[in-house]
Amino acid sequence: MIRPLETADIPSCRDIFTDCLQDMPWRAAHRGQHLTLRRALEGQPGWVAEEQNAGIIGFLTLQVPADYVDHLFVAEDWRLCGVARGLLEVARREAEGPLSLDVDTDNITARRAYEALGWQVVASTGGGSRGRQMRLVGP
Numbered sequence: 001m002i003r004p005l006e007t008a009d010i011p012s013c014r015d016i017f018t019d020c021l022q023d024m025p026w027r028a029a030h031r032g033q034h035l036t037l038r039r040a041l042e043g044q045p046g047w048v049a050e051e052q053n054a055g056i057i058g059f060l061t062l063q064v065p066a067d068y069v070d071h072l073f074v075a076e077d078w079r080l081c082g083v084a085r086g087l088l089e090v091a092r093r094e095a096e097g098p099l100s101l102d103v104d105t106d107n108i109t110a111r112r113a114y115e116a117l118g119w120q121v122v123a124s125t126g127g128g129s130r131g132r133q134m135r136l137v138g139p
């Protein structure tokens with residue numbers, strides 16, 4: 001089930017985020033990631049994927065009115081089950097225009113997923129405080 005994010009979901013989303021970061025060694029040097037997450041979870045529209053027995057298994061936050069997806073994280077045990085696809089579909093329905101997001105160039109898993117979902121690369125950045133990233137626009 002996908003439903004709007006509630007305050008009570010924030011600790012579960014934070015746990016999924018923290019677990020996911022363990023597989024992203026290139027992000028170790030990024031500062032302020034948890035603060036950015038907290039601000040997004042507390043101040044932006046968001047949705048969670050919830051499974052009856054497992055609880056929260058994924059979440060997405062959306063910056064409006066830019067329609068920019070700034071967090072999309074799925075618990076490892078629940079990947080490749082269509083959770084990200086479902087969250088993005090809900091966000092797309094709520095957005096005014098096409099969705100966009102930035103993916104780390106080193107994040108091959110996510111890049112493959114976005115490619116499979118029909119997202120297009122529109123720009124790349126060479127570095128800076130957030131490392132190398134690619135800007136993608138959704139279908």
Ligand SMILES: CC(C)(COP(=O)(O)OP(=O)(O)OC[C@H]1O[C@@H](n2cnc3c(N)ncnc32)[C@H](O)[C@@H]1OP(=O)(O)O)[C@@H](O)C(=O)NCCC(=O)NCCS
Nearest residue numbers: 072073074079080081082083084085103109110112113116
């Ligand atoms: C990227 C991520 C959000 C994808 O979530 P997911 O729920 O596994 O994705 P879905 O199951 O909805 O898959 C969507 C499509 O991507 C494909 N896909 C997903 N992961 C893939 C992978 N590792 N390799 C190849 N294809 C992949 C799926 O096969 C599916 O395509 P299909 O419908 O044609 O089969 C998830 O891997 C994740 O949370 N990663 C860690 C956090 C992260 O990197 N977030 C993105 C930050 S920009």
